[in-house]
Amino acid sequence: MIIDGSESSLKKFLAELSPVDQVGAEARAVMLATRSIKTTSKAWAIDTAISMIDLTTLEGADSPGKVRALCAKAVRPDPTDSTVPSVGAICVYNDMVKITRSELDAIGGKDIPVAAVATAFPSGRASIAVKKIDTQDALDAGANEIDMVIDRGAFLSGKIGEVFDEIKTIKEICGNKAHLKVILETGELVTYDNVRKASYLAMLAGADFIKTSTGKVSPAATAPVVLVMLEAVRDYFALTGSRIGVKPAGGIRTTKDAIKQLVLVNETAGSEWLKPSLFRIGASALLNDLLMQRMKLRTGHYAGANYVTVD
Amino acid sequence: MSRIDVNKTYKLFIGGTFPRSESGRVYEIKGANKKFIANPALASRKDLRDAVVAAKSASSGWANATAFNRGQILYRIAEIMQGRSEQFIDEICLLEGVSNKAAKLQVEEAIDTWVWYSGWCDKLYSVSGSQNQVSGPFYNFTTPEALGVVAVFAESKPSLLGVVRTLAPVIAAGNSAVLIASESYPLPAITLSEVLATSDLPAGVVNVLTGKVSELAPWVGSHMEIDGVDVAGLSKKQEDEIKLVGADNLKRIHRFSATNHPERILSFMEHKTIWHPIGI
Numbered sequence: 001m002i003i004d005g006s007e008s009s010l011k012k013f014l015a016e017l018s019p020v021d022q023v024g025a026e027a028r029a030v031m032l033a034t035r036s037i038k039t040t041s042k043a044w045a046i047d048t049a050i051s052m053i054d055l056t057t058l059e060g061a062d063s064p065g066k067v068r069a070l071c072a073k074a075v076r077p078d079p080t081d082s083t084v085p086s087v088g089a090i091c092v093y094n095d096m097v098k099i100t101r102s103e104l105d106a107i108g109g110k111d112i113p114v115a116a117v118a119t120a121f122p123s124g125r126a127s128i129a130v131k132k133i134d135t136q137d138a139l140d141a142g143a144n145e146i147d148m149v150i151d152r153g154a155f156l157s158g159k160i161g162e163v164f165d166e167i168k169t170i171k172e173i174c175g176n177k178a179h180l181k182v183i184l185e186t187g188e189l190v191t192y193d194n195v196r197k198a199s200y201l202a203m204l205a206g207a208d209f210i211k212t213s214t215g216k217v218s219p220a221a222t223a224p225v226v227l228v229m230l231e232a233v234r235d236y237f238a239l240t241g242s243r244i245g246v247k248p249a250g251g252i253r254t255t256k257d258a259i260k261q262l263v264l265v266n267e268t269a270g271s272e273w274l275k276p277s278l279f280r281i282g283a284s285a286l287l288n289d290l291l292m293q294r295m296k297l298r299t300g301h302y303a304g305a306n307y308v309t310v311d
Numbered sequence: 312m313s314r315i316d317v318n319k320t321y322k323l324f325i326g327g328t329f330p331r332s333e334s335g336r337v338y339e340i341k342g343a344n345k346k347f348i349a350n351p352a353l354a355s356r357k358d359l360r361d362a363v364v365a366a367k368s369a370s371s372g373w374a375n376a377t378a379f380n381r382g383q384i385l386y387r388i389a390e391i392m393q394g395r396s397e398q399f400i401d402e403i404c405l406l407e408g409v410s411n412k413a414a415k416l417q418v419e420e421a422i423d424t425w426v427w428y429s430g431w432c433d434k435l436y437s438v439s440g441s442q443n444q445v446s447g448p449f450y451n452f453t454t455p456e457a458l459g460v461v462a463v464f465a466e467s468k469p470s471l472l473g474v475v476r477t478l479a480p481v482i483a484a485g486n487s488a489v490l491i492a493s494e495s496y497p498l499p500a501i502t503l504s505e506v507l508a509t510s511d512l513p514a515g516v517v518n519v520l521t522g523k524v525s526e527l528a529p530w531v532g533s534h535m536e537i538d539g540v541d542v543a544g545l546s547k548k549q550e551d552e553i554k555l556v557g558a559d560n561l562k563r564i565h566r567f568s569a570t571n572h573p574e575r576i577l578s579f580m581e582h583k584t585i586w587h588p589i590g591i
Contacts, residue, residue, distance in 0.1 A: 300533070301530070301534060301535065302530070302536065305367070306536075
């Protein structure tokens, strides 16, 4: 065990983490973004990115109809081309989980997991009792993955034991039934050092995935932040032998952005992480751009937005 | 010691900014006297793609601006061009080898063309639209609407007027445009882009590419996001090729005579008919 479960040992461990070289991390992220991925590599990257998408709708205006349409798109992203892979998962609010699950099962998407954003998403400002009920509610509805938010207020004011216990509690509720993704909301964590600390904190507390953002706060999944988190999962693997996944979410809209993320993964955590069980991209608009780029590779001419489905 | 001239780098105009070609390429153009003039950017198909993305994102804002506002902005372009006329005259003389007087006449005609099309912006709808009589208690209106993104292959000569009379009707209709300048006479189109950038025209409504027309034309023809093409600057053979691949997304492909006419605007518009119950 790295820590003995007490807050003091956790604090000691996090305090001893080496600080992030901010300039170095930003420069490396910029450098990796210049990689040119073309032709067959690009085709592979596009299909890989599609299979890693957590197709997301987290709006107040979400309706069963919209969720059903999203399910159809998740199973068969391009209705005109059956060689396009299905997406990695669908990410919805709790109350939409049941309808998403039954719709997916009905249209041939049994293998596509449903992720629910529980624990008072996106702010996380609710009592632990409410967060527990929220999580249980999502599980009861059939969620296969829980995307929980951490209490950033507690983390920033140094109450890391509180954050740790909260993640642990939610993890216990999830048990073997559901994967737990922990949203750090890096846009509110201010420094890369905090991102690194929060990543370790979440992994030690039992996260199966660490996720950058809710998508409701800007900046979201910037390249240096994803780099720092990928370094954390890599080092955590060296330390413990267990592989934790990473999910950047928010602000990834173009094929170029997505391919940059894949390069980051390959060069930081390693090719082991280049699969949907260890890397996901939380997005909605991205899928259409990937499909248009795929059409371009297939047909040889530039595609238009009129030839992909409207979300 | 003589002073070294500070020469302008002729660049592309995409989304309101002036980038070099992403390919880093340039090509040489010579004047009527066979002397070197400049190295404008040699646009690649990716520059075209970027220009179409910029045009597409600008198109709904421009199409939904009031016709009156579009007219004002077109008039503003004429105003700014007037102030820049000396520069246009110099470039036309250099490229075409015509007299200063002939160049001045061409610039004036180009400016007047903007004014002429600016006037049409808010009048099109009453000239081409109609209220239709139908058998039932409905109002029935037909009104023209912008197509979306239109690619314009500018005429080579006259080098400035050829650009203006192809471009002006396209944007007067509320379309956004990707202008592919003449290969051998691109300078007036580039200088015009500097005018457009300072004329309250929203970024991306006009994008200007310079380079080899034969290289860009097939990509324009097959691009599914381009809804119309003015083929003034293309050969008959290139026009036929574009028509062949452009059929995929039903591109409106036109070639007009050299005169100004409202039909040039309406050719890049679609008519929409609306039924509305009477009394509600």
